[in-house]
Amino acid sequence: MPDNLFDIMLTSFQNGSDLCCIKKDPRDTEKYHSCCINIMKIEEDNRKIWVLDPQSQDCNVWTYEEFINEYHRLDMCHKNLDNLSGLQGRNIGSSPWVSQTFCLELENLCDEFTIELNDTDDDQEGCTFVVELVQKIKPDDEDKLNCIKPWDALVDLELKVGDEEFATKYPQETHCFTMQPGTSDIRVTTDTEEHGSIYMRISSKRKYEVKRKE
Structure with a gap:
C-alpha cells in the first residue's frame, strides 16, 4: 500500500x-x-x-x-484518464484522449493487433498510450441483490504489448505504455473457450492507428 x-x-x-x-x-x-x-x-x-x-x-x-x-x-x-496513477506527474499534453474499442475475437484463443505510433509526448521522446481490457459479466438472474459476481466468472487473459506481458487479475484492467514512434504488436490470449464479451479499449493523446492482424 x-x-x-x-x-x-x-x-x-x-x-x-x-x-x-x-x-x-x-x-x-x-x-x-x-x-x-x-x-x-x-x-x-x-x-x-x-x-x-x-x-x-x-x-x-x-x-x-x-x-x-x-x-x-x-x-x-477514472472518467478522465489523466487521473491514472501511472500518468500522474507526467506532461503528456493537454489534447483530448482519442479512443478505439474492439470486441475481442478469441475463438482461436488469441487476437492480435498492430499499433502504429506517429508522434511523441510533450516531455519525452516516446508516445504514451493506454490499453484497457474489460470483461462484460452479466448478473445472476437469481441474485436478489442483482449484483455482478465478477470473480466467479473471470477469464484468464494474457496481454502482451511489445515486449511487456501482463496476466489479468480483475474484470477491468488498465495499463499505460510509452513507446518509440513506429509499429508495435498487441496480443491478447486466453486458455478458456467459453466466456462473455471481452473488449479492448486503446487511448492516446497522440496520432495512432490500430489494425487487427488477418
Whole structure:
C-alpha cells in the first residue's frame, strides 16, 4: 500500500473519479464480495471518509486509519484518464484522449493487433498510450441483490504489448505504455473457450492507428 494512498484517493475524488471499496469474502480469502461499497465523500482537513453500503444503505464515517483496517481493496473508476496513477506527474499534453474499442475475437484463443505510433509526448521522446481490457459479466438472474459476481466468472487473459506481458487479475484492467514512434504488436490470449464479451479499449493523446492482424 503506497504511503500517499490518501492523497491519491483525495486527488482522484476531487477530479471526478468514482471510488469504491471492497471487503474480502470471509469464506475465501482469494475472492471478494460482489458488492462494491461506494465512497461518497472525502474530507481533506480531518482525513474522514464517508462510505455508503449499498445493502444496508447506511453511511459510515471512518478516519483514514479505520478505513484501511476495515477494507481490503480499493477500486478507482477514472472518467478522465489523466487521473491514472501511472500518468500522474507526467506532461503528456493537454489534447483530448482519442479512443478505439474492439470486441475481442478469441475463438482461436488469441487476437492480435498492430499499433502504429506517429508522434511523441510533450516531455519525452516516446508516445504514451493506454490499453484497457474489460470483461462484460452479466448478473445472476437469481441474485436478489442483482449484483455482478465478477470473480466467479473471470477469464484468464494474457496481454502482451511489445515486449511487456501482463496476466489479468480483475474484470477491468488498465495499463499505460510509452513507446518509440513506429509499429508495435498487441496480443491478447486466453486458455478458456467459453466466456462473455471481452473488449479492448486503446487511448492516446497522440496520432495512432490500430489494425487487427488477418
